[in-house]
Amino acid sequence: MNIEPDMTRAMKTFSRVTRYGHPAGRIMYREGSQLNWQRIERLLESDFGGCIGILRETSYGPYLETATVSREVEVGLQKFLRDEYEFIDDVCAGTRVAEYLHLKYDFLNLKTVLKENYFNTGNPDMGTDLGSIDIERIRSSLEKPHAGSLPDYWEGVIQDIKRKLIEYGEEPHILDAYSDKLYLERRLETADAERSRHLVNFSRAGIDVANLKIIIRGRWVNRGGDYFRKVLAEGGRLDPKLLADLGTEPRERLITTMLAGKYGRMLSKVLRADEKKARLDELDRATDLYLLEEMERFKRVTVGPERIIKYMIRREVEVGLIRIILMGKLHKLSAASIEERLTPAYLSGEA
Amino acid sequence: MVNALAVIGKSWGGLTGQQWGVLGAALAFIGGGMGSAMGITYISNVASGILVEDPEKFGTLLPLIAIPGTQGIYGLITGILVTIMFDLKTIPGQTGIMIFFACLPVAFVCFISAVFQGLTAASAAGMVARRTEELGKALVLPALVETYAVFALILTIYLFTVIK
Numbered sequence: 146m147n148i149e150p151d152m153t154r155a156m157k158t159f160s161r162v163t164r165y166g167h168p169a170g171r172i173m174y175r176e177g178s179q180l181n182w183q184r185i186e187r188l189l190e191s192d193f194g195g196c197i198g199i200l201r202e203t204s205y206g207p208y209l210e211t212a213t214v215s216r217e218v219e220v221g222l223q224k225f226l227r228d229e230y231e232f233i234d235d236v237c238a239g240t241r242v243a244e245y246l247h248l249k250y251d252f253l254n255l256k257t258v259l260k261e262n263y264f265n266t267g268n269p270d271m272g273t274d275l276g277s278i279d280i281e282r283i284r285s286s287l288e289k290p291h292a293g294s295l296p297d298y299w300e301g302v303i304q305d306i307k308r309k310l311i312e313y314g315e316e317p318h319i320l321d322a323y324s325d326k327l328y329l330e331r332r333l334e335t336a337d338a339e340r341s342r343h344l345v346n347f348s349r350a351g352i353d354v355a356n357l358k359i360i361i362r363g364r365w366v367n368r369g370g371d372y373f374r375k376v377l378a379e380g381g382r383l384d385p386k387l388l389a390d391l392g393t394e395p396r397e398r399l400i401t402t403m404l405a406g407k408y409g410r411m412l413s414k415v416l417r418a419d420e421k422k423a424r425l426d427e428l429d430r431a432t433d434l435y436l437l438e439e440m441e442r443f444k445r446v447t448v449g450p451e452r453i454i455k456y457m458i459r460r461e462v463e464v465g466l467i468r469i470i471l472m473g474k475l476h477k478l479s480a481a482s483i484e485e486r487l488t489p490a491y492l493s494g495e496a
Numbered sequence: 497m498v499n500a501l502a503v504i505g506k507s508w509g510g511l512t513g514q515q516w517g518v519l520g521a522a523l524a525f526i527g528g529g530m531g532s533a534m535g536i537t538y539i540s541n542v543a544s545g546i547l548v549e550d551p552e553k554f555g556t557l558l559p560l561i562a563i564p565g566t567q568g569i570y571g572l573i574t575g576i577l578v579t580i581m582f583d584l585k586t587i588p589g590q591t592g593i594m595i596f597f598a599c600l601p602v603a604f605v606c607f608i609s610a611v612f613q614g615l616t617a618a619s620a621a622g623m624v625a626r627r628t629e630e631l632g633k634a635l636v637l638p639a640l641v642e643t644y645a646v647f648a649l650i651l652t653i654y655l656f657t658v659i660k
Binding site: 162163166167168169170171172173174176236447448 | 549
């Protein structure tokens with residue numbers, strides 16, 4: 146991993162501004178339309194119809210104004226995200242920013258198609274149109290390998306996953322974990338290609354967090370060190386080999402080591418809870434919170450890929466938040482009960 | 497000191513007083529002009545993005561776009577002052593080299609400050625993009641960077657009067 150020294154990066158500021166100035170300007174304007182805490186509070190206090198009325202004042206209005214059932218809410222929010230991604234594709238053409246953002250969905254589509262093929266468990270509706278590659282292209286590539294329907298990288302990824310499934314065993318959790326490993330490593334490569342220190346650090350933190358989740362969850366379902374060594378991603382700040390060894394250590398030692406480390410604060414609540422009572426969503430919440438806090442470092446960059454990526458990640462989080470609120474309202478949940486499911490960090494930063 | 501300068505003035509590249517004076521004037525404008533061009537490029541790129549989303553903001557953004565341009569004007573003023581205040585054809589080498597050094601504050605400070613002012617203005621444009629009424633505050637930030645370009649111009653003019 147080659148991180149440029151500060152002076153060299155400073156000299157490249159001019160080219161960064163000329164490359165990202167225009168998209169950053171457009172993003173700056175759109176940031177003003179992101180939801181703030183006051184608006185979220187109004188949403189929590191309103192009924193479903195009231196929520197739609199409040200959202201009508203925002204950029205979500207045209208997408209949700211006719212929604213009355215959960216399916217329509219989902220379709221509206223999905224369309225909103227798709228339009229946001231089209232906007233990013235348009236303004237960031239010729240850079241790796243769009244690739245960085247699309248990767249998650251491309252891998253999601255790939256996993257869906259592979260699960261259909263291997264386990265007949267994939268649901269054709271599970272795919273997303275937020276990826277850079279159409280899911281049908283992935284399907285046809287699996288039917289006719291080396292037909293050139295996919296870029297070389299993706300052909301390679303498919304072959305790699307197929308090999309690992311043969312080697313490690315054809316299990317859905319292996320497919321999931323190994324695909325996630327490839328996704329995180331590719332994301333780090335993309336960040337490195339953008340020569341952005343903040344983006345590289347964020348991607349590394351993402352790898353560490355994912356690896357720690359694998360260790361903690363793996364212990365809950367009694368996975369061994371061999372499994373950890375196969376699926377832990379490379380490139381984070383924590384050495385995956387040491388992590389894999391730690392995963393098989395007695396619980397007390399694991400807790401002491403993790404709490405003393407860089408991610409101790411993030412994991413303290415989850416690790417201190419009884420292993421059998423610990424909830425998966427608490428772990429997810431703690432790690433999401435941590436990554437959103439990490440992302441706040443992007444604020445230091447006025448013009449650059451960081452601003453664009455932060456905007457899109459916040460949009461995705463915002464969409465998730467609106468989804469939780471609207472679904473809660475449709476199911477007549479109380480405001481307090483819905484609020485419990487929201488993370489305050491969702492609204493950090495610009496809120 | 498003066499003797500040493502005279503020796504340097506005559507021997508270093510064999511430049512005359514007039515040539516040193518012109519070099520200083522040119523450098524002052526090159527520094528200020530290049531800095532301004534880069535600073536305006538920074539803020540213009542960002543402003544063009546904001547204007548695509550909301551063309552109504554052109555008037556609000558214009559002061560921010562224009563503000564890094566002042567350093568180029570300071571460079572021009574310095575260059576013109578060199579020709580107005582000194583009789584370049586007759587000045588000795590030691591005076592020429594002093595004029596040259598007196599031009600350096602504008603040449604360097606204006607270059608650096610214009611570039612950073614462009615970056616600061618780009619950040620400030622983000623404030624205006626979200627809330628037009630924040631223009632006042634947004635203008636203060638790049639204006640603070642301007643202070644040092646003004647100080648450089650004042651120093652250069654003061655040095656000219658001392659040399660004269």
